[in-house]
Amino acid sequence: MNELVAGQENPAAMPAGWSAPEFGSLYDEHSRAIYFLALRFLGDPQKAEDATHDVFLKAFRRLDQFRGEASIRTWLYRIAINHCQNLCQSWHNRHIHANSEDAVWETSPAKTDSPLRVLETKELGQHIQQTLDALSDEYRLLLLLVADEELSYDEIAALVGQTADAVRGKLHRARKAFAAHFEKTV
Amino acid sequence: MKQQIKLTPKQEHVAEHNAQAHAAKEFSNSDELLRFDAAQTIVPPEIAVRLQKSAGQIPPPPARSWWKNLFGG
Numbered sequence: 429m430n431e432l433v434a435g436q437e438n439p440a441a442m443p444a445g446w447s448a449p450e451f452g453s454l455y456d457e458h459s460r461a462i463y464f465l466a467l468r469f470l471g472d473p474q475k476a477e478d479a480t481h482d483v484f485l486k487a488f489r490r491l492d493q494f495r496g497e498a499s500i501r502t503w504l505y506r507i508a509i510n511h512c513q514n515l516c517q518s519w520h521n522r523h524i525h526a527n528s529e530d531a532v533w534e535t536s537p538a539k540t541d542s543p544l545r546v547l548e549t550k551e552l553g554q555h556i557q558q559t560l561d562a563l564s565d566e567y568r569l570l571l572l573l574v575a576d577e578e579l580s581y582d583e584i585a586a587l588v589g590q591t592a593d594a595v596r597g598k599l600h601r602a603r604k605a606f607a608a609h610f611e612k613t614v
Numbered sequence: 615m616k617q618q619i620k621l622t623p624k625q626e627h628v629a630e631h632n633a634q635a636h637a638a639k640e641f642s643n644s645d646e647l648l649r650f651d652a653a654q655t656i657v658p659p660e661i662a663v664r665l666q667k668s669a670g671q672i673p674p675p676p677a678r679s680w681w682k683n684l685f686g687g
Binding site: 451455459460461463464467468473477480481484485488489543544545552553556571572574575576577602603606607610 | 639640641642643644645647648649650651652654655657658660661662664665668669672
C-alpha cells in the first residue's frame with residue numbers, strides 16, 4: 429500500500445495533515461485488524477472488502493479530527509464498528525433470532541475452559557463464521573475485539589460504551605456461548 | 615542407514631500446506647481460536663487499489679478567503 433499511495437499522481441489532493449507515506453503505513457499496520465473485524469462481524473467477504481475501504485477512506489478524510497486521546501487503532505476500530513453496525517441495522521437481518529438464542533447457549537453445559545478441538549483447519553473459517561453468526565451482535569463484537577491482543581479491557585470497554593467489569597462479565601458469557609455453538613459446527 | 619528423500623521447494627511447500635490443512639488443532643479458548651483465524655486472514659489487495667483511487671478523488675481543502683487571512687476567523 430505504501431508504494432501504491434506514495435506513487436500517487438496528485439499528492440496535493442491529500443487532505444490536510446496526511447502525507448502519502450503516513451497513510452500507507454497506517455493502512456499496512458491496521459488493515460488486517462479492520463478487515464478481520466469487518467469480515468467476521470458482517471460474515472461476507474465482499475461486504476467486508478467494501479467496509480474496509482470505506483473505513484480507511486473515512487479515516488483518510490477525518491485525520492484532522494483524531495485528537496490522539498486514544499490509539500490510532502482504537503480510533504480506526506471506532507469508525508469500523510459504527511460503519512458495520514450501521515450496515516447491520518439497515519439490513520435488519522440476523523438480529524432477532526440470534527439475540528434470543530444466546531440465553532439458551534449461556535445456560536447450556538458448555539465449558540469455556542475446555543479446549544476447542546478441530547480436525548482440519550482447512551474449513552476452520554467457515555466453522556468460526558457459522559458460530560459467530562449464531563451469536564448476538566454484542567457478543568460477536570466483544571469476542572472479535574478481545575481477540576486483538578493490542579486492545580486492553582479498558583479500550584474495549586470504551587469502544588462498546590460499557591465499563592471494563594461489564595465487558596469482563598459479558599465476555600465470560602460470550603465465550604461460553606461461542607464454545608457451545610462451535611462444538612455443534614465441527 | 616536411513617535414506618533421506620530430497621524434496622524440491624515446491625514439493626516442500628505443498629507438503630507443508632497439506633500437513634497444515636489436515637493437522638488436528640486444539641485451541642485453549644475462543645480468543646486463541648479467533649487470533650489464529652485473524653492471523654490466517656489475508657487482506658484482499660484490491661482494497662488498497664480502490665482506496666488509492668478513492669483517496670485521489672478527494673478534493674483538497676478549500677483555500678481560506680483573503681479576508682479570513684487578514685482578519686482571522
